[in-house]
Amino acid sequence: xxxxxxxxxxxxxxxxxxxxxxxxxxxxxxxxxxxxxxxxxxxxxxxxxxxxxxxxxxxxxxxxxxxxxxxxxxxxxxxxxxxxxxxxxxxxxxxxxxxxxxxxxxxxxxxxxxxxxxxxxxxxxxxxxxxxxxxxxxxxxxxxxxxxxxxxxxxxxxxxx
Amino acid sequence: xxxxxxxxxxxxxxxxxxxxxxxxxxxxxxxxxxxxxxxxxxxxxxxxxxxxxxxxxxxxxxxxxxxxxxxxxxxxxxxxxxxxxxxxxxxxxxxxxxxxxxxxxxxxxxxxxxxxxxxxxxxxxxxxxxxxxxxxxxxxxxxxxxxxxxxxxxxxxxxxxxxxxxxxxxxxxxxxxxxxxxxxxxxxxxxxxxxxxxxxxxxxxxxxxxxxxxxxxxxxxxxxxxxxxxxxxxxxxxxxxxxxxxxxxxxxxxxxxxxxxxxxxxxxxxxxxxxxxxxxxxxxxxxxxxxxxxxxxxxxxxxxxxxxxxxxxxxxxxxxxxxxxxxxxxxxxxxxxxxxxxxxxxxxxxxxxxxxxxxxxxxxxxxxxxxxxxxxxxxxxxxxxx
Numbered sequence: 001x002x003x004x005x006x007x008x009x010x011x012x013x014x015x016x017x018x019x020x021x022x023x024x025x026x027x028x029x030x031x032x033x034x035x036x037x038x039x040x041x042x043x044x045x046x047x048x049x050x051x052x053x054x055x056x057x058x059x060x061x062x063x064x065x066x067x068x069x070x071x072x073x074x075x076x077x078x079x080x081x082x083x084x085x086x087x088x089x090x091x092x093x094x095x096x097x098x099x100x101x102x103x104x105x106x107x108x109x110x111x112x113x114x115x116x117x118x119x120x121x122x123x124x125x126x127x128x129x130x131x132x133x134x135x136x137x138x139x140x141x142x143x144x145x146x147x148x149x150x151x152x153x154x155x156x157x158x159x160x161x
Numbered sequence: 162x163x164x165x166x167x168x169x170x171x172x173x174x175x176x177x178x179x180x181x182x183x184x185x186x187x188x189x190x191x192x193x194x195x196x197x198x199x200x201x202x203x204x205x206x207x208x209x210x211x212x213x214x215x216x217x218x219x220x221x222x223x224x225x226x227x228x229x230x231x232x233x234x235x236x237x238x239x240x241x242x243x244x245x246x247x248x249x250x251x252x253x254x255x256x257x258x259x260x261x262x263x264x265x266x267x268x269x270x271x272x273x274x275x276x277x278x279x280x281x282x283x284x285x286x287x288x289x290x291x292x293x294x295x296x297x298x299x300x301x302x303x304x305x306x307x308x309x310x311x312x313x314x315x316x317x318x319x320x321x322x323x324x325x326x327x328x329x330x331x332x333x334x335x336x337x338x339x340x341x342x343x344x345x346x347x348x349x350x351x352x353x354x355x356x357x358x359x360x361x362x363x364x365x366x367x368x369x370x371x372x373x374x375x376x377x378x379x380x381x382x383x384x385x386x387x388x389x390x391x392x393x394x395x396x397x398x399x400x401x402x403x404x405x406x407x408x409x410x411x412x413x414x415x416x417x418x419x420x421x422x423x424x425x426x427x428x429x430x431x432x433x434x435x436x437x438x439x440x441x442x443x444x445x446x447x448x449x450x451x452x453x454x455x456x457x458x459x460x461x462x463x464x465x466x467x468x469x470x471x472x473x474x475x476x477x478x479x480x481x482x483x484x485x486x487x488x489x490x491x492x493x494x495x496x497x498x499x500x501x502x503x504x505x506x507x508x509x510x511x512x513x514x515x516x517x518x519x520x521x522x523x524x525x526x527x528x529x530x531x532x533x534x535x536x537x538x539x540x541x542x543x544x545x546x547x
Binding site: 006009015017018021022023027028030031032034035036039040042043045099101102103105107109114120121123146148150152153155159 | 165166168169170172174175176177178179180181182184186187188190192194274277299301452458519543
């Protein structure tokens with residue numbers, strides 16, 4: 001059983017970790033939440049392997065975990081706000097403050113980050129995203145449209161010498 | 162996908178991410194979750210805290226699979242213990258913290274985006290003067306009063322959410338030297354820090370209480386410590402620098418009387434300022450943010466709560482005056498700085514940016530309520546629904 005899970009974990013974790021990082025906007029939280037999501041999948045194994053869209057499920061579990069922690073109280077929330085405001089303090093090697101795209105992603109509203117992660121990292125379609133998040137296709141489309149506008153400036157800046 | 166979509170997808174694929182958890186940690190956490198689910202199903206989740214010695218490999222609280230809220234609890238409070246037991250009256254089936262109650266209700270998603278700046282009361286609708294800094298490129302706010310109401314209704318059979326917290330701040334000549342935040346985090350059926358790991362975790366004995374101490378891998382980031390009192394309440398301390406002996410002394414001397422932590426017998430508190438409650442679990446708050454994207458990069462966060470500015474204190478922080486209010490400035494190694502202050506009672510403002518402290522303070526001093534139709538906010542207002 002664990003061998004099957006190990007292969008599943010190794011295969012999925014790159015995409016899931018990247019998607020959670022985008023969705024959460026914080027690398028450290030994303031690491032922990034991604035690991036927690038995989039642990040929950042293993043705790044239910046082999047049911048996890050039978051999921052229609054395991055990456056979407058893992059992303060949702062991870063985001064819920066972060067959201068739960070974020071809401072545990074004002075103390076922790078303020079701490080996380082600080083961390084979100086200064087992501088470079090979490091990941092000194094990446095220098096994200098100089099990374100306009102990362103800054104722009106971290107500044108997106110929560111749902112926008114999730115939708116961007118699902119669309120551009122997990123490559124889910126708009127109907128799949130709508131189903132995963134329990135929102136309408138119209139909301140997915142408008143959220144994506146606005147997020148694209150907000151990220152476009154950063155993307156341009158990042159590529160300008 | 163459009164060419165822009167392709168470009169964006171490629172750019173996002175280059176965003177640095179963290180490390181993968183070792184498979185052994187994932188497996189250990191899964192074993193813990195299975196055990197907890199079995200015991201929770203049998204109504205023994207709390208007992209599992211004592212019986213199951215599986216460390217939490219991932220240091221995350223709550224597995225999200227807890228049963229629905231317990232029915233009204235008529236059982237008497239646990240009896241006092243001769244060991245340090247500051248939480249007489251703690252009812253295990255009623256989570257102490259707001260977040261733990263929310264966990265038991267999931268899925269609940271009642272966090273509300275504020276539709277536009279007019280949804281904010283004037284004391285929260287703050288912005289810097291247009292001559293002090295560029296207009297923000299994005300602004301938004303969230304309102305969790307609806308969510309808090311749902312949680313309160315679901316747990317109306319329980320005691321009110323408690324805020325058992327105290328912040329000890331030691332300063333010298335207006336400069337913060339060290340801080341320690343002590344708070345009850347509830348009966349989560351497990352300690353999040355788990356057992357000792359050579360290098361950055363160890364345990365201390367304080368009488369019959371075992372203290373678990375974790376030092377982050379990044380030097381200078383302080384540490385966290387946790388212990389469980391005789392009534393099943395888990396306590397957590399996060400601090401800049403506190404010695405092992407001081408930590409043991411804290412656990413041995415701390416008491417709770419009438420819902421207030423008493424740290425007056427702790428030597429560290431005797432030479433510092435004690436703020437309590439340090440910032441609570443009342444979730445009926447609004448949070449608004451406005452930010453620029455460059456020259457300077459700024460983020461202003463305004464929240465409707467009574468938390469003290471000292472919660473943002475880190476060693477080296479300086480006490481300053483911000484338009485007549487006491488503020489706290491912190492400077493970071495990367496050239497950024499932040500200032501926290503209370504523009505009026507019940508409102509906390511926090512400005513962070515990549516400017517020097519003099520300029521940051523000048524911007525902070527210009528912050529004041531703006532009209533709901535101020536285009537610098539209304540023109541860039543964002544909600545999750547677009």
